[in-house]
Amino acid sequence: MLIRRDADDIREIRPRAALGALVVLCAMLVLVVRLYQLQILRGEEYVTQSISNYRKSLFVPADRGMIKDRNGHTLVDNRPxxxxxxxxxxxxxxxxxxxxxxxxxxxxxxxxxxxxxxxxxxxxxxxxxxxxxxxxxxxxxxxxxxxxxxxxxxxxxxxxxxxxxxPHRNYHSAAALGHVLGYMSEVTPDEMDDHPEYRRGQTIGRRGLERRWEKELRGEDGHENIAVDAKGRKLDKETNELLIPENERLIPATPGNNLVLSIDERLQLAADAAFPGRAGAVVVMEAKTGFLLAMVSRPSFDPNKMSGRMRRVDYQKLDEDPLKPMLNRVMNENYHPGSTFKVVTSLAGLEKGAINPQSTIFCNGGYTMGNHRWRCDKPSGHGSLDVKHAIQYSCDAFFYALGDRLGLDLISDMAHRMGFGQPTGFDLGREIPGVIPELKLLNPNTGSPKSHAINASIGQGEINVTPLQQAIAYAAIANGGTVWKPQIVRRIEAPDGHVLRDFQPERDLANGHDGRLDVKESSLAVVRAGLAAVINEPGGTAFRQKLPDLKWAGKTGTAQVVTLGGKQKLDPTTQAYLSRDHAWFASYAPADDPEIVVIVINEHGGWGAEGAAPVANKIVQTWYQMKKEETAAGAAAAALAAAAKMAVQ
Amino acid sequence: MSLNSSDSKLDHLNWPLVLCTFLVCGLGVWNLASATKNAPIAMWFVQFRWMMIGAAAVAAFLFIDYRWLSTMAWPGYFAALGLLAGVAFAGKKVLGARRWLSVGSMQIQPSEFVKIAVIVLMARYFTKDEVGPRKGQYDLLDLWRPFGLILIPVALVMKQPDLGTALVTFFIAFTMIMFAKVKIRSLLTLLVSGVGVSIFAWQNLLKPYQKDRVRTFLNPEAYAKGAGYHAIQSVIAVGSGQWSGKGWGEGTQNQLAFLPEQHTDFIFSVWAEEHGFLGGILLIGLYAFLVLAALDVAANARDKFGSFLALGIAALFFWHAFINVGMVTGVLPVVGVPLPLFSYGGSSVVADLLGIGILLNVSLRRFMF
Structure with missing residues (x-):
């Protein structure tokens, strides 16, 4: 039984309650539609967002590839x-x-x-x-x-x-290989824009091989994906495994590839130790391939220090050092070649018919052209000389006369054929071309064409070369006429040791003669005889460097330092040093079947015979010692194998 | 007062409403257990205990005729104001807001009970204190008194500050006024002019920095913690639930604490993340059923007082559920409003259950004097 007391009042509430019910249903429908929109229409998107909320990618750095010498000795590796x-x-x-x-x-x-x-x-x-x-x-x-x-x-x-x-780079040979290896430093924001695979705080190769082969050495970084809570805390193992699919938990890093160099660590260290000067360079190259065995540029930098903590003052010190330690003198510094250039003049003369091997020129202590006289090194004169002896005694007057006969352009043409005046194609970064002048490009006010030719004939005047170009030119003389492109990397190997890339000797096709000197063998033979006489025959400029058991050949050079660097201040304590001549020695060994070329330039080292030839001598001796050890070891191994074979029989 | 046999009394109990309430409570505790899985104490159990206490209070209350509330309306109203004043002076400050009163070792949140007090007062005002509108229907001039009565507690709550509860309290009272004999024309005038003035002011009168102030005022949490982090994470949680959810205790947004306030204001996000669209429809359906059941009680009450009480409770559940779900799904700004019987909090649970108790009482007594 239903009893109402104030049914009247209730009556007017009813329609409003019905309206209210309608409003409620509509409002709830709005919420359901919104849920549909979020959960069904955009559900996938929000699932992705909820996953990226808890998923954190940790970075697993790749081990950088190692760099080894030709015998597999480690030059650079990584340490924790x-x-x-x-x-x-x-x-x-x-x-x-x-x-x-x-x-x-x-x-x-x-x-x-x-x-x-x-x-x-x-x-x-x-x-x-x-x-x-x-x-x-x-x-x-x-x-x-x-x-x-x-x-x-x-x-x-x-x-x-x-x-x-x-892991950090560990450069075993410290400064001795600084210019070859380069160093590492933190990647800059600009570089990260270009290479998004680098993270902030990671390092990238600078200079040398570290820079050149960055892509091979770097490897590929891996990732570890973990689950974290809202505060970034790592979750327990069980939850982690629940949230991150197994195949996404760890994407391992791929280590970088290893470089095997043509550099011989022992020879490199010997060359570095033998070099006495404050500044200069040494290049030791295989004469028959163009592969470098050693490459010294003094002063150098320690890549360990450069890759580590460098304060601003440290950089400043490097920057302000007048000897420029960051300059790779092997390929980025120009020198007058001095008398070492006489081989070029000789070959030009022999090839162009200006002289033949037997032609003689009389040296009276100098050469006069017009009213100018060029002095020879020996004021009393060498008398009558052929080209071999002119090289042996380094007679300037002979080459002045020959240069005068040839003219500048014929000398320059031979120089270009030997690789001077253009980059050698060495794959280690920027390289300067040196200067081999041509008459038409020279300012007529700087002197007559003849005087240019005469200056060029003994490697002075405008002629400028790099130590690396010297190595190429002397190798070409030594090996019978092949102009090599210098190389330093022998192989690129995967971390497991299998060879990815094997570098073969390459001729320098930029010399205009298909990587060949294109000269008569007889011409080369005369020049080689002269170079052998320099060391092995009395009166040779480097006769004191004669070795008892190894016949080798070379040429001294003494480059006049005509001008000092533009803004350099003349400090009384260094003036004497800076005004001294540069000492050159360009050599190869053995003289008869040349295997290595050794180029030494000792800045302000004085006479080539005193400041550079002894350095080359020590390097050649070390090389010869190593060769004998190798042969002995080979013989011992062969004997052992033979004995074993006998024993088996 | 005479009761029929106790059997018939049980017969007349609004069983669908009771069942629906039990269902919401049960799901609420179950969901809370997931939301607070990593909490150091069993919060679901604390919640369950409060539900038991609330249920006991409801059971006891059923033995008293709801009309007794009419006599308690004014004392209740002033007691509520007293509590709010107490909060203002002796309240416990948590995260910059003074909302809680310490009673022994318990914290109570008086603003939750203020809603009930306001409902009871409005019901009494329109049935007893206001003899009737001057011209048959209430026009705007007649309404300043009830509005004034509401605005005092609303202002006190706003000052705590607790914008969400203040708004909901106002909405509830306003809804009840709507159901009084207000002229439809007055209603429409009020609504249209209010909306119109707001829109005009927003678009033409306010400068950008003033708009920002208004936004910040309406949506303080989002601005305080940067770029609406709460709202974004909540929407991600809800959306990533898809059709059927990630499963109980498996919601990553919830379990890994990306969801803020996941056991109180954002409890619906936990539910939606773990039980998906289907779970969401179910829960919204249950709240809709509760509100409709309350409207049904209002429409069939024995007297106007009971009817208004039921309307108030309907409004209470509707506004809470609508604003809360709207806010966690990103259709409404984030103002702290709990989801009835789902959000963690003893005061809110007990107040909501008292509301259910009032509904049951009104519904029960339409059959008796």
Whole structure:
């Protein structure tokens, strides 16, 4: 039984309640439609977003490839080390200041270092990309073991500081191979724009082989995907395995490939040790292939230091050093070749018929043309000489006369054929071409055509060459006329050792004669006889370098230092040094069947015979010693094999 | 007051409503257990205990005729104001807001009970205190008194600050006024002019920085914590549930704490993430059923007072559910409003159950004097 007392009042509520019910249903329908939109229509998209929320990709750095010498001795490998990073998002305000202060006392920062850290922090914090502050930035590279322990001990006070293990380059031969190997340093933002595969704080090869073969050496970084909660904390193993599919948990890094060089570590170190000067270069090359066995450029830099912590003052010191340690003198410095260039004049004369092997020229202590007289080295004169003896005694007057007969352009043509005046094609970075003048390009005010030819005939005047070009030219004389492209990498090997790329000797096709000298063998034979006489016959300019058991050949050179570097100040203590001549020695061994070419330039080393030839001598002796050891070892092995064979029979 | 046999009383109980309430409570506790799986204490159990206490209170309340509430309306209203004043002076400050009163070891949130007090007061006002509109129907001039009565507690709640609860309290009262004999014309005038003035002001009068202030005012949490992080994470949670959800305790947004306030304001996101669209429809359906059941009670009440009480409770559940789900799905700005019987919180659970109790009481007594 239904009883109502004020049914009247209720009556008017009913229609409004019905209307209310309709409104409620509509409102709830709106919510259902919204759910449909989010969950069904855009569900996939939000699933992706929810996954990217918890999924964090950790970076697994690839091991950089090693660099080995021709015998497999390791020149560069990686050693474990720790870098210090800060993640700006995890420490702000007062905490940040405390942590930076703490860190700088533990790592013994200079005020300059502290400024840099604060600047980096600020930069990251002010970045338009809001995620930038979650990316750790590099504070200190490669800290020593005791500092690692210190930081570990203070871990709890350094909440936003991470110690990241990362392999660092270990250059075994320190500065001796600095210019060959190059070094590593942090990748710049511009480089990262071009190469997105690099992460901030990673290093990239600078100079030398590290730079040239960056792509081969680098390898490919891997990733470890882990699940994290909203605060970035790693989850337990079980949850992690639940959330990250097994095949995505670890994408391993691919290590870089190894380089096997033609450099012989022992010979390189011997060459480096033998070189006495403050500045200069040594090139040792295989005469029959163009592969380099040693390459010294003095002064050098220690790649270990360059790849490590460099303060601004360190860079400044390198920059301001008047000897320019970062300059690779083997390929990026020009010198007058001096008398070493006489082989070019000789070949030009013999080939163009200006002389024959028997022609003689009389030296009266100089050469006069018009009212100008060019002095010979021997003021009393050499008397009547043929080309062989002219080379042996390094008679200037002979070559002045020959140069006068030939004219500049014929000398230059021969020089170009031998690889001078253009880059050699050496694949190690930028290379300067040197200067081989042509008459039509010369300013007539700088002297008469004849005087240019006369100056050029003994490697002075405008002629400028690099030590590497000298090696190529002398190798061509030694090997019977092949102009090689210099090379330093023998093989590229995969980490497991299998050969990916094997480099073969290549002729330098840029010489205009298909990589050949294109001269008569008889001409070469005369020049070679002269070069052998320099060392092995009395009166030769390097007769003192004669070896008892090995006949070798070479040419001294003494390049006049005409002008000093433009803005260089003349300091009384260095003036004597800087005004001294450059000493050259260009040689090969053995004289009869040449295997190696040795080029030495000792800046301000004085006479070639004194400042450079003894260096070449030591290198040739070391090489000969190594060769004998190798032969003995080969013989011993052969004898052992023969004995074993006998025993089996 | 005479009761029929106890059997017939049970017969007259609104069983569908009871069942629906149990269902929502049960799902709520189950969902809360997932949302607070990593919490150091069993929060679902604390919630369950409050539900038991609320249910006991409801059971006891059923023995009293709801008309007794009419006599308690004014004392209840002033007691509620007193509690709010107490909060303002002696309240516990959590995250910059003063919303809680400490009673022994418990924290109670008076603003939850203020809603009930306001409902009861409005019901009484329109049935007893206001003898009737001057001209048969209420016009705008007649309404300043009820509006004034509401605005005092609303202002106090706003000041805590608790914008969500203040808004919901106002909406509930406003809805009840709508159901009084207000002229349709007055209603429309009120609505249209209000909306029109707002839109005109927003587009023409406010400068950008003023708009920002308004946005910040309407949506303080989002602006305080940067780029609407809460709202975005909540939408991701809901959306990634797809058809049937990731399963109980498997929601990554929930379990890995990407979802903020996942056990209180954003509890629906947990549900939607783990049980998907189907679960979402089910829950929205249950709330719709609750509200419709309440409207049915209102339409069939024995007297106007009971009818208004039921309307108020209908409004309470509707506005809470609609604003909460709307906010976690990104259709409404983020204002802190709990989802009835789902969000964690003793005061809210007990107040909601008291609301159910009032419905049951009104529904029960339409059959008796």
């Amino acid at each position: 080390s720790f870098d210090v990073f800060i993640t700006p998002a995890f420490c702000k305000g007062k905490e940040r200041d405390e942590i930076i202060a703490k860190l700088s006392s533990l790592l013994q920062f200079t005020p300059e270092d502290v400024e840099k850290v604060k600047l980096d922090y600020q930069k990251s914090w002010l970045s338009k990309d809001r995620l930038e502050r979650f990316k750790p930035f590099l504070v200190e590279l490669d800290i020593p073991r005791d500092q690692v322990d210190l930081l570990e001990a203070h871990k709890t006070e350094l909440s936003c500081v991470d110690l990241i293990p990362s």
